[in-house]
Amino acid sequence: MSAHEKICSAISAANDSGRTALVPFITAGYPEPKDFITTLKSVASVGDVVEIGIPFSDPMADGMTIQRSSFVALQKGVSLKWIFDELDSVRGEIEAPLVMMSYLNPLLAFGYEALADRALGAGVYGFIVPDLPYEECAELRAALEARGLGLIQLVTPATPEDRLKILCDASRGFVYAVTITGITGGSELPIDLADYLTKVASHSTIPVCAGFGIREAKDVAAVGQYVAGAIVGSALVEVLESGEDPKPFLEALT
Amino acid sequence: MSTLLTAEEARKLLDAAINGNLPDERGRFGPFGGRYVSETLVPAFDRLEAGVKEHLHSSSFKAELQKELREWVGRPTALSFAPRLSEAWGAEVWIKREDLAHTGAHKINNAIGQALLAKRIGAKRVIAETGAGQHGVASAAACARVGLPCRVFMGAVDMERQAPNVDRIRRLGAEVIAVETGDKTLRAAIDEAMREWVTDPDGIYYLLGSAVGAHPYPYLVRELQSVIGAEARQQMLDQAGGLPDAAFACVGGGSNAIGLFYPLIGDDIELIGVEAGGIGDGLGENAATLATGTPGVLQGSYTIILQDDDGQVQETQSISAGLDYSGVGPEHALLQATGRVKYISARDNEALEALEELCAMEGMLTALETSHAFAAAREYAKQNPGKRILIGNSGRGDKDMPTLTKYPARIR
DSSP: OOHHHHHHHHHHHHHHTTOOEEEEEEETTOSOGGGHHHHHHHHHTTOSSEEEEOOOSOOTTOOHHHHHHHHHHHHTTOOHHHHHHHHHHTTTTOOSOEEEEOOHHHHHHHOHHHHHHHHHHHTEEEEEOTTOOGGGOHHHHHHHHTTTOEEEOEEOTTSOHHHHHHHHHHOOSOEEEEOSSSOTTOSSOOTTHHHHHHHHHHHOSSOEEEESSOOSHHHHHHHHTTSSEEEEOHHHHHHHHTTOOHHHHHHTTO | OOOOOOHHHHHHHHHHHHTTOOSOTTSEETTEEOOOOOGGGHHHHHHHHHHHHHHTTSHHHHHHHHHHIIIIIOOSOOEEEOHHHHHHHTSEEEEEEGGGSGGGBTHHHHHHHHHHHHHHTTOSEEEEEESSSHHHHHHHHHHHHHTOOEEEEEEHHHHHHTHHHHHHHHHTTOEEEEEOSTTSSHHHHHHHHHHHHTTOTTTEEEOOOSSOSSTTHHHHHHHHHTHHHHHHHHHIIIIISSOOSEEEEEOSSOHHHHHHHGGGTTSSOEEEEEEEEETOSSTTSOBOHHHHOEEEEETTEEEEEOBOTTSOBOOOOOSOGGGOOSOOOHHHHHHHHTTSEEEEEEEHHHHHHHHHHHHHHHSOOBOHHHHHHHHHHHHHHHHSTTOEEEEEEOBBSGGGHHHHTTSOOOOO
């Protein structure tokens, strides 16, 4: 099984046991770099796949919560290289497949070949790059797929149907269905979610996970009617911000 | 992604630029440019690109724009010979007077063009970012003129140093949103405008103010600003009896510079872009992107940016809000890589001195941004006596009074 297929199968395994798969998002090294691995292990003990956010100076697709966490992590010296070093130190100890969410520039600066090598070694099986649309992604995709890693495509309610099909076909690991037209950290899900998520799921042969605006158990249940998984970002980062243990919060979601 | 061009590649790309074949259909100026935007905005960019293709060069749009430029903006702007500066510098100095355009800067050329385009493609409202406030003022005025609501994002730092423009924007009927995130200057204002745009990609038209960002903005803004260089070229022939030896423009994002340079790139003229040298050469002490930056993706475009080894974008420093930006338009990145345009920098104090000299010698209070171009031109004149020099005077300096009052005038 290639690395990106491991992401698919982790999500499917949750569904097979009667649950909506949970994909928690944490900003790497937030709120304290020294607690990164502890937090990651705690989150990974509940999550089926864990999304690790790479802090960036210009998080254009993110709302205040993730902007703030990104800024603090950068201030405290978190970098992609540091994150890989930390992940290497616990290699084999985390069961859930990891994916990274990063804006393009830190990946460009790291170099695509080096990135793919380090990712495979560290158990990072997929990448989500919010400012890299399909038309610009060939180079990164090739570097990742040469190692069996996946580039996860995002689709949104604004995506036209013909494009939706192209993006679903290109996506590896899962398809990231953005629930709203807007940035992360929204307070509620739109009411016409059913048609949209059903449409995305019908185009995809791999699992679809919905993200943006998912804060509570009822949100996870709402998207779980139509798609395989739910991504919880800003709400979880708020829990980390308050210094609480993320585990009970995540356990209460499914 | 290598950006080092071989001599052969550079020559081919420069030919393509001169022949009007750039950007290519993917929005690339050679290796630079492109469209790095979130998936939510892809359909909006597709619509914008289709709108640009349909209208920008159509005869009805051109006629409408020409009429507005003539009757409302006040074009053509004057080309002024500068007799006293010429004598002092030992050169023949000509100044292209964008400060005389409506609202006081070149920004209006782009703002009215895009506002007319927004109307044609059926936008319900307009958003814009602003650094020095000139683009905010121009956008507010243009939107009032065409009858579209307008919201302007402005960094909190810039709101303080360009306070007169904040009030002007509001009086022109636009809403000003203070940006407290990121570096609280132009870059943060663009980020925040993009965040607003994704909330309603169908209804909002984003009126971007510089030749930066994702395709088609660098192209669209260049086309609308090229009126500067096209007029200046003809005026030099008519008034000076020939083209200049060298032309200077300040470069932040680079809209006035590309507007002046683009119609001149096929001529035998030295073209020199002047960035903000701030207070020193260290990372974070200036906004000299092309002089000290490296290739990367910022705000939708692969271009030269100020960043650290980890790809984190660095904050900048400049006395002028309009040049205080960590990126630069992708076409400038290409013009530098091909060697066609030389990019240098002038420091805060040099810009201030140049501003005072221009006031005292020619009776023009120019913008702090523009003053950087004058500072570099003066230095060039010193090294190259007897040259004919054209300077793009991109805007007037009234907006800078809150900053200038902190520095006592040294020339009496």
